[in-house]
Amino acid sequence: MTTTSPQANGSGNTATASGGAAIQERDRVTVRFAGDSGDGMQLAGNRFADATAVFGNDFSTLPDFPAEIRAPAGSLAGVSSFQISFSKHQIFTPGDEPDTLVAMNPAALKSHLAALTKGGLLVVNEDAFTSGNLKKANYPSNPLADGSLDDFRIIKAPITTAAIAAVEDLGLTTQNAERTKNFFALGLVYWLYDRDLEPTLDWIEQRFGRLPNIAEANRRALFAGHAYGETTEIADAHVRVPPAVLTPGEYRTITGNQALVLGLITASHLTDLELFYGSYPITPASDVLVELAALREFGVRTFQAEDEISAIGTAIGAAYGGGLGVTGTSGPGIALKSEALNLAVMTELPLLVLDVQRSGPSTGMPTKTEQTDLLQVMFGRNGESPLCVLAAKSPGDCFYMVLEAVRIAFQFVTPVVLLSDTYLANTAEPWPVPDINQLDKIDVPYRKLEHIDPEDFQPYARDPETLARMFVPPGTKGFEHRIGGLEKSDISGDVAYSPENHQRMTDLRGEKIRRIANFMPELEVDGPDSGDMLVLSWGSTYGAVFTAVNDAREAGHEIAHAHLQYLNPFPRNLGDIVSRYNKVLIPEANTGQLRMLIRANFLVDAQGYNEVTGQPLSARLLTEAIIKMASE
Amino acid sequence: MTTTSPQANGSGNTATASGGAAIQERDRVTVRFAGDSGDGMQLAGNRFADATAVFGNDFSTLPDFPAEIRAPAGSLAGVSSFQISFSKHQIFTPGDEPDTLVAMNPAALKSHLAALTKGGLLVVNEDAFTSGNLKKANYPSNPLADGSLDDFRIIKAPITTAAIAAVEDLGLTTQNAERTKNFFALGLVYWLYDRDLEPTLDWIEQRFGRLPNIAEANRRALFAGHAYGETTEIADAHVRVPPAVLTPGEYRTITGNQALVLGLITASHLTDLELFYGSYPITPASDVLVELAALREFGVRTFQAEDEISAIGTAIGAAYGGGLGVTGTSGPGIALKSEALNLAVMTELPLLVLDVQRSGPSTGMPTKTEQTDLLQVMFGRNGESPLCVLAAKSPGDCFYMVLEAVRIAFQFVTPVVLLSDTYLANTAEPWPVPDINQLDKIDVPYRKLEHIDPEDFQPYARDPETLARMFVPPGTKGFEHRIGGLEKSDISGDVAYSPENHQRMTDLRGEKIRRIANFMPELEVDGPDSGDMLVLSWGSTYGAVFTAVNDAREAGHEIAHAHLQYLNPFPRNLGDIVSRYNKVLIPEANTGQLRMLIRANFLVDAQGYNEVTGQPLSARLLTEAIIKMASE
Amino acid sequence: MVLHTPPSPELVENIIPIADEDLSRKDYASDVDTRWCPGCGDYSILAQMQRSLSNINVAPEKMVFVSGIGCSSRFPYYMNTYGMHSIHGRAPTIASGLKLSRPDLQVFVITGDGDALSIGGNHLLHVLRRNVDVKIFLFNNRIYGLTKGQYSPTSELGKVTKSSPVGTTERPLNPLSVALASEATFVARSYDTDPQHLQTTIEQAARHHGAAFVEILQNCNIFNDRAFADYTDREVRDERLLYLEHGQQMLFGENQDKGLAVSATGLRVVDAHGPDAGLILHHDATRPSPDVHQLLARCNYPEMPVPMGVIRQVTAPTYGDYLDGQIEVQKFKNRHDIAQLLKGRSTWQVE
Amino acid sequence: MVLHTPPSPELVENIIPIADEDLSRKDYASDVDTRWCPGCGDYSILAQMQRSLSNINVAPEKMVFVSGIGCSSRFPYYMNTYGMHSIHGRAPTIASGLKLSRPDLQVFVITGDGDALSIGGNHLLHVLRRNVDVKIFLFNNRIYGLTKGQYSPTSELGKVTKSSPVGTTERPLNPLSVALASEATFVARSYDTDPQHLQTTIEQAARHHGAAFVEILQNCNIFNDRAFADYTDREVRDERLLYLEHGQQMLFGENQDKGLAVSATGLRVVDAHGPDAGLILHHDATRPSPDVHQLLARCNYPEMPVPMGVIRQVTAPTYGDYLDGQIEVQKFKNRHDIAQLLKGRSTWQVE
Numbered sequence A, B: 001m002t003t004t005s006p007q008a009n010g011s012g013n014t015a016t017a018s019g020g021a022a023i024q025e026r027d028r029v030t031v032r033f034a035g036d037s038g039d040g041m042q043l044a045g046n047r048f049a050d051a052t053a054v055f056g057n058d059f060s061t062l063p064d065f066p067a068e069i070r071a072p073a074g075s076l077a078g079v080s081s082f083q084i085s086f087s088k089h090q091i092f093t094p095g096d097e098p099d100t101l102v103a104m105n106p107a108a109l110k111s112h113l114a115a116l117t118k119g120g121l122l123v124v125n126e127d128a129f130t131s132g133n134l135k136k137a138n139y140p141s142n143p144l145a146d147g148s149l150d151d152f153r154i155i156k157a158p159i160t161t162a163a164i165a166a167v168e169d170l171g172l173t174t175q176n177a178e179r180t181k182n183f184f185a186l187g188l189v190y191w192l193y194d195r196d197l198e199p200t201l202d203w204i205e206q207r208f209g210r211l212p213n214i215a216e217a218n219r220r221a222l223f224a225g226h227a228y229g230e231t232t233e234i235a236d237a238h239v240r241v242p243p244a245v246l247t248p249g250e251y252r253t254i255t256g257n258q259a260l261v262l263g264l265i266t267a268s269h270l271t272d273l274e275l276f277y278g279s280y281p282i283t284p285a286s287d288v289l290v291e292l293a294a295l296r297e298f299g300v301r302t303f304q305a306e307d308e309i310s311a312i313g314t315a316i317g318a319a320y321g322g323g324l325g326v327t328g329t330s331g332p333g334i335a336l337k338s339e340a341l342n343l344a345v346m347t348e349l350p351l352l353v354l355d356v357q358r359s360g361p362s363t364g365m366p367t368k369t370e371q372t373d374l375l376q377v378m379f380g381r382n383g384e385s386p387l388c389v390l391a392a393k394s395p396g397d398c399f400y401m402v403l404e405a406v407r408i409a410f411q412f413v414t415p416v417v418l419l420s421d422t423y424l425a426n427t428a429e430p431w432p433v434p435d436i437n438q439l440d441k442i443d444v445p446y447r448k449l450e451h452i453d454p455e456d457f458q459p460y461a462r463d464p465e466t467l468a469r470m471f472v473p474p475g476t477k478g479f480e481h482r483i484g485g486l487e488k489s490d491i492s493g494d495v496a497y498s499p500e501n502h503q504r505m506t507d508l509r510g511e512k513i514r515r516i517a518n519f520m521p522e523l524e525v526d527g528p529d530s531g532d533m534l535v536l537s538w539g540s541t542y543g544a545v546f547t548a549v550n551d552a553r554e555a556g557h558e559i560a561h562a563h564l565q566y567l568n569p570f571p572r573n574l575g576d577i578v579s580r581y582n583k584v585l586i587p588e589a590n591t592g593q594l595r596m597l598i599r600a601n602f603l604v605d606a607q608g609y610n611e612v613t614g615q616p617l618s619a620r621l622l623t624e625a626i627i628k629m630a631s632e
Numbered sequence C, D: 001m002v003l004h005t006p007p008s009p010e011l012v013e014n015i016i017p018i019a020d021e022d023l024s025r026k027d028y029a030s031d032v033d034t035r036w037c038p039g040c041g042d043y044s045i046l047a048q049m050q051r052s053l054s055n056i057n058v059a060p061e062k063m064v065f066v067s068g069i070g071c072s073s074r075f076p077y078y079m080n081t082y083g084m085h086s087i088h089g090r091a092p093t094i095a096s097g098l099k100l101s102r103p104d105l106q107v108f109v110i111t112g113d114g115d116a117l118s119i120g121g122n123h124l125l126h127v128l129r130r131n132v133d134v135k136i137f138l139f140n141n142r143i144y145g146l147t148k149g150q151y152s153p154t155s156e157l158g159k160v161t162k163s164s165p166v167g168t169t170e171r172p173l174n175p176l177s178v179a180l181a182s183e184a185t186f187v188a189r190s191y192d193t194d195p196q197h198l199q200t201t202i203e204q205a206a207r208h209h210g211a212a213f214v215e216i217l218q219n220c221n222i223f224n225d226r227a228f229a230d231y232t233d234r235e236v237r238d239e240r241l242l243y244l245e246h247g248q249q250m251l252f253g254e255n256q257d258k259g260l261a262v263s264a265t266g267l268r269v270v271d272a273h274g275p276d277a278g279l280i281l282h283h284d285a286t287r288p289s290p291d292v293h294q295l296l297a298r299c300n301y302p303e304m305p306v307p308m309g310v311i312r313q314v315t316a317p318t319y320g321d322y323l324d325g326q327i328e329v330q331k332f333k334n335r336h337d338i339a340q341l342l343k344g345r346s347t348w349q350v351e
């Protein structure tokens, strides 16, 4: 399904919408839907995102699930939320504080009110504010009645009863009737932000086509909510965010995990190798396995292993067989894979490891985000065990970083770790659909080696430029040889214990990874080339840091920003760049992992801005920190 | 068995020994025994070390085994060696190049000749230089005949035939008769270095008492070798190294692994807790398991687990139960344990992890040494997961560092990793036997907690000074509570997902480990307090670095030396110390792991001296490097 | 050389720590809100566990629940005892270390089909083989609940799940077979919707001296609803389940009109009133050889009735019995003098 | 929902890649020096493996040996084929990934009793359950050879080893029982000192379509000498071993004068010339139910003769058959258009 979105066409401050009420025009708005896990907030949020995409805004979303396990209905632990920020400009984060909060029950209100901007709009389902629910949310008195919400503009809507009323004559069970309340809320919010109902109606038809009663109920609830909006008395609740001026082209919505999946399928196509994905389910990486499993038609072999060790073992087997061997997991799984990953380092095999980081240590907070695996993937193996580490910076970038990781893995015959995280995995943004025919093929060097004279074959002889070893998978006559985890003799690959050889091989393994930098883009700096202050970031914080740097610039500070997608090796010019500024600030969602590497490598007194909260960095707080440091 | 060794009594340059030949006197001598794995070189070396201990020299030994698996007899891969250095002064390394090499076959000669000092003494078993053996050692011609050994002083002894002849009438099988050849060689070397035969004769009696024929054969071979020495024609082959002036007291010989075992038993005594040691066999840590298993009478529970994960799991269970829970392994095992170790970090349990490092990556060179697990134990876990890391500096120090590790684990209720390595594990040195009654008891804080009012108990409430949590093991009425790997609420320990709490707990876990520094000795500097150059070392390189620094000092350079036993946290004064010198050199048997931490923490331009050869650092090469840097 | 140091008899007894006062089900319930989906089979298992413990009157401070990760593994939080919610698959190892170093504690392991048979399969095998005195309760819902619906090692071949959209490609394990091949001394099965049978089974496991393995069929109404309904539904139970009782004939059917007999190739169903009635087996859970137990373990619906209850319970010294016995014997035989140990085989004096 | 997509027949065939020219044993030997102790049973196994491959005339470039760590796991170095000496216990996982992505290769796993049953127990279980088409050869010497003599999961209870100076405290696993409980489709046993039987067994395993498990009793003359001598010594073999042949009666004894029959409680020995001779079983390796195979697996010396040969061999689609079948079917049913995939469910145009 392809639709065409209108282009941004000038801007006025008010306009008149179909409903006849005055519409405020705004540059950017952030809305958060919050309710019980059973209230369908993720669904509502995703529908809103689709409608917003079709409308033509740039946008970014942030789903926030409760812990994996179901919590009791109405409890604080059971609150699920979905935030979306949309704008007439390009945006890079799902926003810090929402302008509008939809709270489907007291627990949702309690958990999320603190985030709402002062004077923001609060839409509450007053039906849910029963004494039982208030108690579950630890409210001593009803906040709708005790004046504690006076700082906000409130729409108290009887969402449950109105939704039930709207579907009354369809003969649904009470439970099913009540379930339509998210569509009622959605309809109301669509009115508030002048979204078109069409995309959602289409979706309802597609999804519930086979259950016409349910489809009809959802439609009715949506219309009823929309109609309810027109009756609202809040003066400036009707708002329009004009479409954004985006690079022309065909767009879709994408999350980081979806982009990983598409990247893998595309890499399989570009290498002309079948994809083998060995994985063991773990939040937030499981969906990569789940989505790939549904793509057998692309020759994808998914293997749900008995554990993470087996998962990487099978991927190593596939890589050894000459295929595109990939394994994916999250932090605890990386810990388990580390011994086998070391085998891939020693045997020098082209292996891709996806690490969708989550909050730790140990089981930690499985559904929350964090950038705390960088040092683990760098150093979490016995012996000197260098490998290549990349990190994606946005949901859509996950796609391109997979291609880059696969290119490096084959060109250098090395394992590569690609870091994503919970935030990237789940957040959605508009993404220009790439043209598969415009993407460069990925070279698979062993295809050429298989045709050389077997006499010239030595499994640990190396390409003089890349130091990639002569990797030839089984099956080729005359090239029979054995590899393994014991130290190998330079060139021949035989088992070797000599001190000199071990030193040489240690050096070669290190140098090979360093040489990747010769085949990587240099780091680009956004902003002044040198001067007072550089903000250096990596991974999923890109959006927040970009936003914060821009905000600080608008506050009058001249600040440079550079963002690392290559963590090991570093870009060739990184040392040069960090030495050109008086101050270097490294914001990270950890206690300073990149900072340690930068300080050790370049001896610059880089400072950290560190949040370890399980949440993506707050652009607002970071802006303050940047301004403070810039002003010092 | 306790004997008394004579004290050093002056020194002359020659003396007259019983044999009547002129005895050279020397300060220090290094001897290396090398032969086939089946030749009993480790046994011969160990007997020599015992005799040397009794004689009163200071000494240090270095066994070097072939890979774990048997290699074909006579092959290069099958060569096993044992080096011992002994001196009238205190010494700290087993010596770089031997003064004397005993080569039992061509392969041994081939592998070890390069190490022998120019003009050194070579004792060869000429019987073994058959054309078959020469071929296995890749010798195109017989080195005993082709003049290639002209740079050395040679004793060609028919060791095999002479040994067989000596035991002729005992009715042994040829194989058993031939097996006595190591005692013949030993007897010869005893004569060369004027060692007493008594301790070895005692040992033979003890060991082979039940096989009188074998005992007698070994005795005869020993005497025959000794007698053979008297006939030697090499002028200055008869050498005496006077006894060393050591601190008075009772001494024994100890290896690092033995010291770990004694440390654990002693810690069990000092905490008054039963020792539980969960482990999976792995070179070079297996012997700790094996030796502890033989000490059931001390209440030791060894548990040979099905793998390393189970091993640490059981140790965590024992620690959770309030016992002395310990697990031990080497690098690949640490990789496997990392996920569970993280559980111990999150649950904050007093756990001791022994890591006897070996050469990596992957299976690497299992019998060789390396210091390459430092960053793995620091960072090889998902999430921010700080724990305490210590490293022993000498075989005997392993004992004291176990006590220190256990003290910290209980005081701070935290996992502690103690690093040793293959070199420390196997090398032997004289060790003053500690008086068990002079060792401080180790406090077990939960013993006091169990008596408080249960109302006052909160599992994650903390001691204000150490930040240790209120750990109470199961069994105490009124304190029932649950812990686990999910993030915990500050104080209550309940499961918690709030961003603020996660930040607070992350900070608390970090701060707790940092506070250990307040309960640790400051780092001492040997040499000038500030100035041109500091050499900073850690772990098993202590002896080599100490020796090299002294040698450099003797060459006229004023150099300071500091050695770290505490790697995380660092001693409080470390930053101050490293900033007081113009140059900092960090020698390591890795590619610069401590160096990275020092540079990152203190922004000093520390340089590295790095060898990754599977061998202990060479004091000679290091001396050169120090002098070079000092002269720059 | 094979040494047999049979542990002294007083070590080989099963001692359950009993509370001083009379405790009710509620005393075993913690005040943490249960967090399972409404309708989940785990609720019933929790209730029966609390009832069983109160039936025995176990001292709560001596009870430790160790679990891995999964919906089922949240269990310890809801018990007012000691407990550890550990990491995925490793509960048997933690439980082993705990029990061996603290024989006074009663240690229960709670695990799921993924936790115990996928990532934790090896630890399960070895804890049973070693006969460490811990009781293992495997909540088998034939699915990964917590990670939202991927297949597990007990999911049927061809089953459509989140991670097998066109059906799985692997054959399931039979947990009882695996336990028997692991040389388990106690093997039983029960299910969530028969409270009385479940309570009895839990109590029998608790009273067993040695490692006990109990498979509990558990409905996950969200991701694998009615997985066992074909034979556990109230209406069909009598016909399709075989309730085993040690010493009793293996009879089933609404009127106990069918029974199991041995054939040359395994077990077969015979008419309890027919000519072969005499061949119907008596259940002997205590038979040392696990042969017949293996045959029972493999009885599956629809060909055969599904056995419930204690399939095997044999007496053998536990790992702890042997270990404690060795310590006792060695203490008796050898000096345990640390000063002497520190000196080692020989010392010398420097003066 | 359970979907059965039976793989198309041409996928379910066992195809061994055959060499163009006639190869002798030597062609399968690499030029690396073997590094086992003189007298080690591994030498014979190596020789028989080379002979078996030359009997089949496998194409060496299509053969891959994957091993773990242990003395036995050095095996691949000595074969002039492709090979990986991987890490401890994980060979089945690497072999699985290799075979599933490269169905054209013949993949053999070489492992030891520690490698396969201690650290690697879970992978063994799952590779067999999944019926991945790899052949697993477990060299059982009941000891850890490479690490110099600690006990293994097959060491006898009470055995004195380096790590059990006063005897072990744990009961051994029976590798065949474990393999059967893992739903293996091919289970066999042979031993190092019967070259002919070993060769035949290796060949039978190689020709099996699906996961094959072969336990090879192997003498470690250094750390556990004569572990199997009680029944494998030439003088006693005939009396104490039961050589199984599919379709043949289970007879043993110097004059084939004894046989095995089913009793109500398992198997028993009967006189082949006595009154119960008619009850002597015919060996049916292909019986779908593993019941009788389990009984055989548990026959142990001295009570019973020790079975050798193929205990079980049943036909079933492999994991790869199913997987490849799904790919084929889905390719047929769905568009595999990457451009379309990249677009996802819906797109919009910005102009």
Ligand SMILES: Cc1ncc(C[n+]2csc(CCOP(=O)(O)OP(=O)(O)O)c2C)c(N)n1
Pocket: A280, A281, A282, A283, A308, A332, A333, A336, A363, C069, C070, C071, C072, C073, C088, C111, C112, C113, C114, C115, C116, C139, C141, C143, C144, C145, C146, C147, C152
């Ligand atoms: C090392 C690791 N890998 C993966 C996970 C993710 N994970 C958590 S529970 C689970 C499986 C749960 O299934 P089961 O054991 O059957 O329990 P259930 O939820 O069905 O009760 C998985 C894969 C994890 N927590 N840790």
Ligand SMILES: Cc1ncc(C[n+]2csc(CCOP(=O)(O)OP(=O)(O)O)c2C)c(N)n1
Pocket: B280, B281, B282, B283, B308, B332, B333, B336, B363, D069, D070, D071, D072, D073, D088, D111, D112, D113, D114, D115, D116, D139, D141, D143, D144, D145, D146, D147, D152
């Ligand atoms: C992760 C890991 N743990 C431990 C070891 C040490 N290790 C090597 S082989 C082995 C056991 C070997 O026993 P087995 O599998 O029976 O083989 P065998 O040597 O008897 O042939 C052990 C424990 C290792 N290499 N890697």
Ligand code: SF4
Pocket: A070, C035, C036, C037, C039, C040, C041, C042, C071, C072, C141, C145, C146, C219, C220, C221, C222, C223
């Ligand atoms: S997902 Fe299934 S097993 Fe988990 S709590 Fe819900 S119903 Fe129970």
Ligand code: SF4
Pocket: B070, D035, D036, D037, D039, D040, D041, D042, D071, D072, D141, D145, D146, D219, D220, D221, D222, D223
């Ligand atoms: S130790 Fe044993 S198994 Fe290993 S090579 Fe020697 S005899 Fe063979």
Ligand SMILES: [Mg+2]
Pocket: C070, C112, C113, C114, C139, C140, C141, C142, C143, C144, C145, C152
């Ligand atoms: Mg489950």
Ligand SMILES: [Mg+2]
Pocket: D070, D112, D113, D114, D139, D140, D141, D142, D143, D144, D145, D152
């Ligand atoms: Mg073995």
